[in-house]
Amino acid sequence: MTTDMRHAIVDVLETADAVAMRMAELFIRTVKEKAEGKARIALSGGSTPKKLFTILARPDMAGQVDWSRVELFYGDERYVAEGHADSNHASARELLLSRVSIPAGQVHPMPTATTAAEDAARYQGTLQKSYGATELEPGRPLFDLVMLGLGTDGHTASLFPGEPVLDEKTAWVGVAAPSTAPHERLTLTYPAIASSALVVFLVTGENKVPMLARLRQGDGSIPSGRIVSEGKILILADRAAAGELS
Template structure:
């Protein structure tokens, strides 16, 4: 059964730190509860994920996770050199991945050394190898958790308004060159995000109030409003972003 944004569960928390803490607890619980295989997680960028990474890196939190069973991917990435200040992977590596005992082979940054098209194809191959197939199958999600943010223009991952990647129906990884944000991008597509057991939006800040309302309505005119999951969708919002919901 596919879940769309109109059927997402919304949880309102005090502030961005509380949102990050709840996401940390959810990740810990997911790893503990999955009985077999690795837990495949697609991380997002942004300020709240940075808070999440710092929380998970704390020794008392990190020891609650069997990192040998965790496999890390990314929802999107700016096409910048390795280690660049704008790189989602650089932030995750600095704040979390270099501080926990996750095997290096189980961390899969989006490549940025070739052209965006070549790197998208390379990451598609990485995902196919992890999944064990070249076609997504209903009932066998690619990801256990996909983390997403919400832009003030309604974008999520690097699915920006007006970008051709919004119409991608087959590929799992696409490219974007948003006019309103720097850098070319690699991004998971709608089909890849949909192949998930759980999608979690992390939404914080009062500037997100109008767009969060549209997201919850499943407004298909904004990219985030078109997200679906074959599992569940959860929105973790702070009181500032929730507005009248809080």
């Protein structure tokens, strides 16, 4: 059964640090509960994921993960050179990946070496190879866990308001060039995100209060409000972001 934002579970925690810790616990549980094969997880960028990466890199937390059973992808990436300060992968590599024993071949950064369109197609090929099929199949999620953020304009991943990628129905990876944010970007599309067992929104800070309210209502006029999952959707928010809704 498909879950939309109106039926998301909301968990309000005291602080952004508490949100990051709960996300770390979900990450560990996702890997432990994966019955067969590797747990496919899509990481997010942003300040709260940085806190998450720092937590997961701690020996007491990293030791709870069988990293040989983890396959990491990204929800989006800025189209910048490898190692650029704005790169989501560079951040994850510095804070987490360089500190745990995950095999290099099981980490899949979004490529940014040719053109955005070509690299989007390349990344879709990477996803298809891991999935073992070129078409998404109901009941067989592409991702065990997808992490998402929420922008003050209602965007999530790099699904920005007004971008043509919002209308993509078949491709798993698309291109965005938002006028309100720097850099061209690669992003997972709605179909790819929907093929998930669990989607988790990480929402922190009082500047997110208006958009979080609209997200919880499933407001389809904002990109994040159109997210669905064939599994569950969970919103982890701190009290500052939840506002009066907490």
